[in-house]
Amino acid sequence: MLHRLFFLFLKVSTLTLGGGYAMVPVMKWELERAKLLEEEEFLKILSVAQAIPGPIAFNTAVLVGKRLKGVAGAVISGLAVILPPFFAIVLVAEFINTFRESVALRGFLNGVYAAVVGLVASVLYQFVKSQKWSLRKTIMLATAAAVLLIKSSLVVPVVILLLVLLYSKGV
Amino acid sequence: MWRLSAIFLKVGFLSFGGGWSVVGVLKNELVGNGILTPEEFTKAVSIAQVTPGPVAINLATYTGYKDYGLFGAVLNTLSFLAAPIAIVLVIFLLGSRTKIDKERWAGALKGTCTVMVFVTLLSLIRNHLDLWTIFLSIGAFFLTLRKVHPLLIVFGCGALGILFSL
Numbered sequence: 001m002l003h004r005l006f007f008l009f010l011k012v013s014t015l016t017l018g019g020g021y022a023m024v025p026v027m028k029w030e031l032e033r034a035k036l037l038e039e040e041e042f043l044k045i046l047s048v049a050q051a052i053p054g055p056i057a058f059n060t061a062v063l064v065g066k067r068l069k070g071v072a073g074a075v076i077s078g079l080a081v082i083l084p085p086f087f088a089i090v091l092v093a094e095f096i097n098t099f100r101e102s103v104a105l106r107g108f109l110n111g112v113y114a115a116v117v118g119l120v121a122s123v124l125y126q127f128v129k130s131q132k133w134s135l136r137k138t139i140m141l142a143t144a145a146a147v148l149l150i151k152s153s154l155v156v157p158v159v160i161l162l163l164v165l166l167y168s169k170g171v
Numbered sequence: 172m173w174r175l176s177a178i179f180l181k182v183g184f185l186s187f188g189g190g191w192s193v194v195g196v197l198k199n200e201l202v203g204n205g206i207l208t209p210e211e212f213t214k215a216v217s218i219a220q221v222t223p224g225p226v227a228i229n230l231a232t233y234t235g236y237k238d239y240g241l242f243g244a245v246l247n248t249l250s251f252l253a254a255p256i257a258i259v260l261v262i263f264l265l266g267s268r269t270k271i272d273k274e275r276w277a278g279a280l281k282g283t284c285t286v287m288v289f290v291t292l293l294s295l296i297r298n299h300l301d302l303w304t305i306f307l308s309i310g311a312f313f314l315t316l317r318k319v320h321p322l323l324i325v326f327g328c329g330a331l332g333i334l335f336s337l
Contacts, residue, residue: 017223017322048262051276053186054255055225062259074259078252085224086248089232090241092222096214104333111332112217113295114304115325118311120191120292125316127285137282145286149293152199159185159283166279167272 002069002076008034009061009080023057027064036068057081140165172239175206176250179231183254185287190227192284195291197230207234209298216295220325227251303335 008030016023024046031037037045045067049059058081065077099105131137144162147154178200186193194216201207207215215237219229228248235247300308311324 014223017221022321023225047273047277051273051280052255052258052262053184054252054258055186055190055228057225058228058252059255059259062255066259066263078256082224082228082248082252085222085229086232086244088222088224089218089229090236090244092218093233093236096218103336107332107334107336108329109214109217109332110304110336111307111328111330112221112325113213113298114300114307114332115311115328116216116220117292117295117300117304117308118313118324118328119315119321120194120288120295121308121312122315123191124285124288124292125312127281127288131278131281131285141282141286144283145289148286148290152196152203152290155185155196155199156181159287162283162286163279166282167275170275170278 002072004034005036005065005069005073006076006080008036009065009077010084013057013081014084024060027057027060031064037064041067136169137166172235172243172246174204175235175238175243176246178204178206179234179247179251180253182227183251186227186251186254187280187284187287190225190230191291192287193227193291194230195287195294197227198291198294201234206238211237213298221329307331 009027012023012026012030016026028039028042028046031042032039042064045063046060049056049063052059058078061077061081062074065073065075067073069076096105140162144158147158178197182193182196182200185196198212202209202212215230215233216226218233219226222229228251231247231251232244235243235245239246307328311328314324315321
């Protein structure tokens with residue numbers, strides 16, 4: 001069972017490019033196919049994974065592992081998710097070092113960066129679109145953003161304060 | 172090296188709602204403290220995006236590896252994951268005895284993430300973008316709205332970048 005969990009998450013993590021949000025649906029599909037977890041249960045775990053800090057794919061794997069096989073399951077699943085990207089990064093870093101002077105490589109990375117800016121803009125757009133905007137909330141968020149832009153070192157207190165305020169006011 | 176992993180430890184606690192919310196904070200910390208130049212940061216973000224795995228973890232691994240080799244990469248990755256691990260532990264210990272209203276908490280997170288992603292976007296844009304990059308970014312934005320697969324967009328823009336640089 002433990003090795004099944006390990007290889008399942010290893011496979012998902014190796015084969016899914018494009019960040020955590022791309023990984024989650026694949027995980028769900030694989031877990032259901034292996035008859036390890038029902039959809040409803042998975043969605044429950046996912047909502048917890050989203051509510052705590054950390055990469056969503058990692059959190060989900062750890063919680064699923066814990067649910068199925070206790071602490072050992074959590075450790076195994078977490079490891080399986082981080083090992084492939086770890087070695088991929090090491091390989092890519094070496095590769096990039098070798099071809100540092102390549103104009104084509106620089107062009108490629110610049111193009112990717114442009115795409116990233118577009119993707120982040122659309123993430124922001126989705127966030128904005130999926131919320132109800134009261135005047136009070138708009139003012140709170142705009143103030144927080146303005147403070148962060150002026151003094152970025154205040155990020156920890158600003159985030160905590162904003163979370164507490166939003167939660168207690170229920171906006 | 173310890174200073175670097177302390178940064179990732181701190182940012183790990185702020186990393187709600189997907190990696191992009193903390194990339195802006197990471198940029199301030201890494202470029203502001205002179206650990207990476209803005210150009211190196213741009214490169215690191217691109218590399219993190221085209222490698223499998225969550226963007227923020229990839230950034231942690233890459234920055235650690237670049238300066239301190241394998242050990243730095245391991246240390247950085249673990250520092251960044253310390254926060255979720257600690258909180259998962261707390262949840263296990265408390266069990267279902269917590270009295271947090273899930274819907275409210277989700278709402279509060281969403282609001283906070285909106286601010287963080289906004290800050291990330293501005294800090295990404297502030298990196299010496301030329302007209303051609305801005306044009307590509309706008310194109311990428313509209314393609315995602317039309318539900319084109321992000322990977323296709325990322326590698327498509329990469330390919331255009333190669334063509335343009337030759």
